[in-house]
Amino acid sequence: MATLQDIAVSAAINSLSTIAFLVAFAILRLQPINDRVYFPKWYLKGIRGSPVSYGSLSRFVNLDFRTYIRFLNWMPAALRMPEPELIDHAGLDSAVYIRIYLLGLKIFIPITILTLMVLVPVNWTGKTLELEQFKNLTFSNIDKLSISNVPTGSKRFWAHLLMSYVCSFWTCYVLYKEYKIIATMRLEFLASRNRHPDQFTVLVRNVPPDPDEPVSEHIEHFFCVNHPDHYLTHQVVYNAVKLAKLVSKKKSFQNWLVYYQNKYERNPSKKPTTKTGFWGLWGSRVDAIDYYTSEIGKLNEEEDAERERVISDSEALVPATFVSFKTRWGAAVCAQTQQSSNPTIWLTEWAPEPRDVFWDNLAIPYVELTIRRLLMAVALFFLTFFYMIPIAFVQSLANIEGIEKVLPFLKPLIEKDVVKSFIQGFLPGIALKIFLILLPTVLMTMSKIEGFISLSSLEKRSASKYHLFILVNVFLGSLIAGTALQQLKQFIEAPTGDFPKTIGMSIPMKATFFITYIMVDGWSGIAVEILRLVPLVMFHIKNTFLVKTDQDREQAMDPGCLDFATSEPRIQFYFLLGLVYSVVTPVLLPFIVAFFTFSFVVFRHQIINVYDQKYESGAAFWPDVHLRILIGLIIAQILHMGLLSATGADKSTTPWLIAQPILTIWFHKFCKGRFESAFVKFPLQEAMVKDTLERATEPNLNLKAYLQDAYIHPVFKGGELDIPVAIDEEENNPLVPTKRNPHGGSKHGSEVSPEAHI
């Protein structure tokens, strides 16, 4: 068991590496050459056109040493932008995402102070671990501060019981407040939003085939009859999977063409060549520029033919459509009601934003959808509980003997000591590592198979899958040594009531492990995030080989975005740890508070300067976040129950704890009824207000023209994704003075301007 010294050492190492990363970041970001890696958001918004110059010394390297002194200046700068402006700048999704960290602070700072003040003295004076019979056991000072130090059956456990209630109550109170704030923010955001196509549009799926009419007319007739006063127009969806493939293939070929043209320009003496086979590795050698030019020509023709075919062929129509209405009220009505007596046809729901649509899933019929969900539920179960089996199999193959058998010619190389120890020490781990890296992709693929129709719902779904995986394999897996499969077996064979006890018992012992984990994953991990090593390298590679014009450079930027599907479940893990250890080992809490503080600053900086969200869902993910924190709370409560009854606390304490999870479940139901509809429905009153306002201000608006091309598959827009409409509209928004003077801080509106971050 780790002692206090071990933890101090670990803390020192992690703090140092975190500081090293931050210094590296501070240096790299000040180089004009990296400006597009660390401030892409400002370029995308059109506020910054070229790197800020520091004197006239260099275009690539910043030689102004004064700027390096203030290397942590970005932190206050990141905190300075007020929230309303942040919402306008980065969208509500990002602003609310940041609030998850803030929520963590709100929950854990008071709990930390309280538990440290109350429980640490109670535990410290428990003195169980100093008794005679424990003398031979090694124990650390941390354990003296934990619940293990309280003697069995002591009255002191009443303090823990009370604190458990106080923590639960405080968490619920903060969660309720936060849910209320976020619901209000969402409603205000939706109400203050300018005209958007999705406000008028409903996605209709499972349009039944009609023998007498083509799909498009059938849809028009149905809605003319059933929504006579409100129906405006509709856009059919084409099955453009093949076309999309052609477009992306052409794009890749164009990149290669540019690469070889650049190469030729720099070295005109030698015509570049390539091989025609797979990845240019084999096949006959040809002139690269000619080859790619002709290939692109061919693809252009194919693409045109395919586009023609798709538009003219009625077989290429998907039985789904985007129906637009004359008013928001009409759309709200259609989205919330059932159209046909058969609930598996004419399914209506709010259309996602045009850029949020996941086009490939629009065509799945109802029955297939339910079967897909069943299969994926089973697959998720096996993935969670049996993922070690294939990995163990790969590991058993990837040992020295296995390799020697399959690839005998490598034998002399492998037999060398250095290589041998590398293989033995590294290969078994690498299979697991690769699996864990691939896991989010696998989960996302599973969500896609389940048939969700917007990127936002895909991310939400993947996040809940990942949360389950972390819960079972990281949390429970660390508490009970052994794989999830063994846990499952143990769970089935052990007495039901004993399971919480078994886990509860091991909680105090694992405190030091989790403290180390928080420092590695939560501190250094976040510092690596701000460094953006991969985009940095990629940008410079692209910049060297592909960029000719400024527009190319614009495209070489990879701002990235908040990856909700993987990062949110990770935050949830910290909530869970904090709630579980609040009563057991309060000294763990300051580490969690440090994680939330640091992450809050880092991600606020990233959102302001880097990330460019792919879509805007209006914080539709909050009910999930709320639910998962409550799941963590209930797990913590059950484990406290198990722990207290296992350590033989006063018999009368344990029954008092049973009420906790029941009340928490009730709280969840209450919040669900109170707030959730703000995230899934659109009230008619709001719709009516906006409609009336619009009629008064813009009586001559041609809505049909506005909506005509809103929901068209991106490949039909000439192969290029349009700049999302939202940004155009934000430019007109008076809250953000977007066309700021790039030099000289503007005092009005906000103090954050591009150079304020230096």
Added chain:
Amino acid sequence: MATLQDIAVSAAINSLSTIAFLVAFAILRLQPINDRVYFPKWYLKGIRGSPVSYGSLSRFVNLDFRTYIRFLNWMPAALRMPEPELIDHAGLDSAVYIRIYLLGLKIFIPITILTLMVLVPVNWTGKTLELEQFKNLTFSNIDKLSISNVPTGSKRFWAHLLMSYVCSFWTCYVLYKEYKIIATMRLEFLASRNRHPDQFTVLVRNVPPDPDEPVSEHIEHFFCVNHPDHYLTHQVVYNAVKLAKLVSKKKSFQNWLVYYQNKYERNPSKKPTTKTGFWGLWGSRVDAIDYYTSEIGKLNEEEDAERERVISDSEALVPATFVSFKTRWGAAVCAQTQQSSNPTIWLTEWAPEPRDVFWDNLAIPYVELTIRRLLMAVALFFLTFFYMIPIAFVQSLANIEGIEKVLPFLKPLIEKDVVKSFIQGFLPGIALKIFLILLPTVLMTMSKIEGFISLSSLEKRSASKYHLFILVNVFLGSLIAGTALQQLKQFIEAPTGDFPKTIGMSIPMKATFFITYIMVDGWSGIAVEILRLVPLVMFHIKNTFLVKTDQDREQAMDPGCLDFATSEPRIQFYFLLGLVYSVVTPVLLPFIVAFFTFSFVVFRHQIINVYDQKYESGAAFWPDVHLRILIGLIIAQILHMGLLSATGADKSTTPWLIAQPILTIWFHKFCKGRFESAFVKFPLQEAMVKDTLERATEPNLNLKAYLQDAYIHPVFKGGELDIPVAIDEEENNPLVPTKRNPHGGSKHGSEVSPEAHI
């Protein structure tokens, strides 16, 4: 353990008592004096005005002996009415309720034949129970036919595994078919229904208070703004709880007045007197007729004053209202959408039928509602698992010593042997019996506290509570000897995986017990139902003391109605038994088939001739029935799993069974998505079709006048409940020739006419 002989004896006793009840029924129902007890439905429908006379011999006793010979004639007569006519005659609720029994037959007849043919030979030739080591144990022939006779680890268990799958598949298939049929029936019923106020009306609850406007105007403004094209009118709800009490008190006084008047008329020599105190038991003695006349006069005044107060006082307005729309489309839209951004105000839902409304619950605010639900959930848990504690307490008081201590003057009486043995043998049981009789009322009260706003939803809710109670206390309580509390303890302390095993093991042993139970509860119990002893006695008492006019006699009839809340969970118990024993002891199945057949005939007869439903919900309860059968199926599957793994079946069989409950849960989800919305939503297409039709056929309809008084608390209708609108409409329905000639069977439409039941 009961032997075959025991069961034969029990079957004989129960069959004889059933036949005795049926003979008694056959004799009683043919007496003209009982005509209104056994054929009230026909009187209420206005088809029958006076008892059918059998010759001119007597008005009270039927002396035509030929009619007695055909004493089972009512059975084919009950089956003869075709279903469409049954729906018109008794409503969709009743017709669909009968189909639950039919569903039982559809599920269990094929399963019975198959399992008897396949599993009985497999079990019989297992010969485990004839082995040497079992020689000393007594076992019955029934056990030889059950799974207990198969040797441990035998390959024969594959047959049981296969049959378990076949039964599950067949059950799901029949359930799916039935759900589809009932959904279609419901949609057809709703579509073919004449104009009803509830089609145009939406119940709006939690109307927020407005400081500037009175409630009524506030409501009107809100809907004029947010549903401008569709809003027609609204009716506020008055808090008439006190008024309703006055009305019911007056009615009771009027009954007493009539009673004393009759008494006086029959015996004019003596003026009847009464005491003014509680129940006429104490207080000063006064002239009864004068006393009640003056009391009624006082109450009349009070009632008028209260009615004035309620209508004029804005404090007496409840924050709920019935809003009516110009079209069914408008009402469908309003019922299915959210009105305000705050989801706890302006809550809309379909208005129940006027006679289905439970007026007392309309005023409960949102937060209170969630707290009430929480409290009732906790109460239900304690009621289910700890109900034995108060009963045991009462029982411990109600013994000889307890009574002697409290009431010492009874000592000489109690000490007598006859009284003593009576108290000792009877009193402990009576507490439990009283509890079980009161249970449905208690559950209904709990549902009322939960705040449901229609009688139909109250009954649905009570049914699900009663189902849980039966499941835990009757089913599991019989399998594991001991109270639910002990089970709970066992469940927590025993290994999780062992719980199904423990119960699974005890299933085959309890087969004979359940066979006896089916015969007592299912055969004799149903035969008692058809006898209607309580209404028979009550009718004759009322007839003797209260009836003066024909109208009084009409009111003295108590047709009763299908008590969904208690009888449906009982049917579910038979489904559960059948599904559990299908694989284990197939010889139990014929008894269940007999139950379903007999009940089907009896209840079809009752529905045609007796019951008068209080409301018509359009079979809205079917999703619950479907779900509960599936719950039974899943319990059966888990118990089969436990049983097979406990009897040491071939290790490879058990894992195959795990897929069953998962597939069943998926099947439930699939059915829910496919059909449930037909029971909770009203599709816009249907609404539009009916609106268009109505506009074409009745262009000058004054809908406002039609809806004006539809939703008025019954006490405002002059203290008398109006005859429900539905009946008036049925009279115009061409499907049922209602004003039939009471003599001479009418061949067209249906062969069932009142005298066809003789």
